[in-house]
Amino acid sequence: xxxxxxxxxxxxxxxxxxxxxxxxxxxxxxxxxxxxxxxxxxxxxxxxxxxxxxxxxxxxxxxxxxxxxxxxxxxxxxxxxxxxxxxxxxxxxxxxxxxxxxxxxxxxxxxxxxxxxxxxxxxxxxxxxxxxxxxxxxxxxxxxxxxxxxxxxxxxxxxxxxxxxxxxxxxxxxxxxxxxxxxxxxxxxxxxxxxxxxxxxxxxxxxxxxxxxxxxxxxxxxxxxxxxxxxxxxxxxxxxxxxxxxxxxxxxxxxxxxxxxxxxxxxxxxxxxxxxxxxxxxxxxxxxxxxxxxxxxxxxxxxxxxxxxxxxxxxxxxxxxxxxxxxxxxxxxxxxxxxxxxxxxxxxxxxxxxxxxxxxxxxxxxxxxxxxxxxxxxxxxxxxxxxxxxxxxxxxxxxxxxxxxxxxxxxxxxxxxxxxxxx
RNA sequence: GGAGAGGUGUCCGAGUGGUCGAAGGUGGCAGUCUCGAAAACUGCUGCACCGUAAGGUGCCGGGAGUUCGAAUCUCCCCCUCUCCGCCA
Numbered sequence: 001x002x003x004x005x006x007x008x009x010x011x012x013x014x015x016x017x018x019x020x021x022x023x024x025x026x027x028x029x030x031x032x033x034x035x036x037x038x039x040x041x042x043x044x045x046x047x048x049x050x051x052x053x054x055x056x057x058x059x060x061x062x063x064x065x066x067x068x069x070x071x072x073x074x075x076x077x078x079x080x081x082x083x084x085x086x087x088x089x090x091x092x093x094x095x096x097x098x099x100x101x102x103x104x105x106x107x108x109x110x111x112x113x114x115x116x117x118x119x120x121x122x123x124x125x126x127x128x129x130x131x132x133x134x135x136x137x138x139x140x141x142x143x144x145x146x147x148x149x150x151x152x153x154x155x156x157x158x159x160x161x162x163x164x165x166x167x168x169x170x171x172x173x174x175x176x177x178x179x180x181x182x183x184x185x186x187x188x189x190x191x192x193x194x195x196x197x198x199x200x201x202x203x204x205x206x207x208x209x210x211x212x213x214x215x216x217x218x219x220x221x222x223x224x225x226x227x228x229x230x231x232x233x234x235x236x237x238x239x240x241x242x243x244x245x246x247x248x249x250x251x252x253x254x255x256x257x258x259x260x261x262x263x264x265x266x267x268x269x270x271x272x273x274x275x276x277x278x279x280x281x282x283x284x285x286x287x288x289x290x291x292x293x294x295x296x297x298x299x300x301x302x303x304x305x306x307x308x309x310x311x312x313x314x315x316x317x318x319x320x321x322x323x324x325x326x327x328x329x330x331x332x333x334x335x336x337x338x339x340x341x342x343x344x345x346x347x348x349x350x351x352x353x354x355x356x357x358x359x360x361x362x363x364x365x366x367x368x369x370x371x372x373x374x375x376x377x378x379x380x381x382x383x384x385x386x387x388x389x390x391x392x393x394x395x396x397x398x399x400x401x402x403x404x405x406x407x408x409x410x411x412x413x414x415x416x417x418x419x420x421x422x423x
Numbered sequence: 424g425g426a427g428a429g430g431u432g433u434c435c436g437a438g439u440g441g442u443c444g445a446a447g448g449u450g451g452c453a454g455u456c457u458c459g460a461a462a463a464c465u466g467c468u469g470c471a472c473c474g475u476a477a478g479g480u481g482c483c484g485g486g487a488g489u490u491c492g493a494a495u496c497u498c499c500c501c502c503u504c505u506c507c508g509c510c511a
Contacts, residue, residue, distance in 0.1 A: 041480085042474085042479095045472095045481085048481085049479060051491075052480090052492085054491075055441070055491060055492040056442060056492090058491060058492070059441040060441090072490095072491040073491080076491065078491080079490085079491065244433090
């Protein structure tokens with residue numbers, strides 16, 4: 001959520017930044033409502049002041065056993081006016097908040113302007129895509145041929161966009177989770193195993209609600225949603241808190257299953273592990289000091305990259321353009337892994353700095369020393385990394401002509417020494 | 424799921440429908456004392472909003488209500504604890 005004070009102080013600046021994203025934003029309406037609110041507030045508060053004063057008088061009179069009936073009668077009228085005024089203020093505040101909750105974050109100035117992912121800017125590349133002397137197979141074919149991925153059975157048991165992993169496939173997924181967690185823990189992240197459901201307040205805190213309700217699964221007859229990412233429960237750990245005496249950044253790593261309705265993506269990536277309703281992800285979350293959050297974004301991105309480097313998977317880093325930038329984010333780097341059967345790079349991690357956008361929604365502040373004033377923290381997160389897509393990338397990049405798949409060296413210990421999956 | 428107890432400031436804890444933003448303690452800050460520290464003593468010490476300011480308004484788990492006036496009374500919801508039931 002943007003700061004109404006910032007909008008009030010320099011509306012042109014805010015509009016200029018938002019316009020980079022394209023689309024219409026109701027900044028003028030917010031300003032108008034804000035003006036109206038302050039006007040009304042003055043009137044109501046004056047009435048309340050009167051009520052407080054006269055109530056005190058009534059108390060005195062009653063103590064001296066005097067007659068306060070006429071004063072009480074007057075106050076009845078004042079009280080009604082206050083009630084009416086309060087209702088009006090509340091209504092305007094709700095209107096303002098509805099608009100603000102639907103306005104995206106302002107992009108950082110070095111985010112490239114663009115209409116879509118085609119305008120994303122490549123920052124760096126790592127590794128060389130392998131040359132295949134034959135047509136490389138897609139991971140869903142490799143996985144099914146090896147008997148380690150079973151999409152058909154998942155379709156019967158649950159529905160489309162779900163998968164059964166079997167045997168070494170299941171073990172590979174589990175090994176990757178442990179490998180990623182261990183790697184990040186050794187880098188100073190504290191491990192979290194969060195709830196897979198979160199309430200609507202938490203969803204609003206990180207920005208999924210109110211705008212993106214259709215993208216989530218809601219649990220019937222409750223206020224709970226299945227989490228689309230561990231970012232939600234982990235960021236909300238510190239909701240409505242003032243962090244005091246902490247060393248920034250606070251670093252958490254969390255494995256969780258993630259659930260996404262994938263509304264509006266019918267027909268896209270329908271095969272394989274790329275776009276599932278349920279997938280596993282190891283997520284990095286940081287709470288940062290506002291003055292250092294962009295350094296923290298760089299190091300967070302590096303921490304995610306390390307996983308791909310250790311697995312020896314070729315990838316590139318792109319800076320998302322305003323056309324591809326998420327609602328809550330001020331700046332995002334995507335990690336894209338090379339996928340031979342797609343003959344292109346595919347997103348496998350997304351690392352973002354939300355600045356104080358989420359912190360303001362979730363009310364997460366910090367204090368520098370006991371005398372300091374509480375200020376909003378900056379929140380960041382990034383996939384470290386998407387596990388299902390990593391399995392897909394390993395199957396494709398490490399495939400052999402005979403249909404077997406070599407296990408990357410970094411995870412062989414986790415696989416009990418197995419170095420190859422064969423039929 | 425059933426029965427009960429409770430949610431007050433950094434924390435602990437008191438609170439009569441009417442000078443209660445809230446006693447007392449604890450913590451924090453500043454000062455006195457000291458070579459210095461501890462102890463003791465004194466003072467200060469919450470947040471948000473409106474306002475250039477003076478100042479004002481709101482906040483005692485959340486919401487609604489009763490009342491001229493609510494931390495205090497009523498209703499609904501949330502959370503914590505104890506006991507019982509059920510359960511991996």
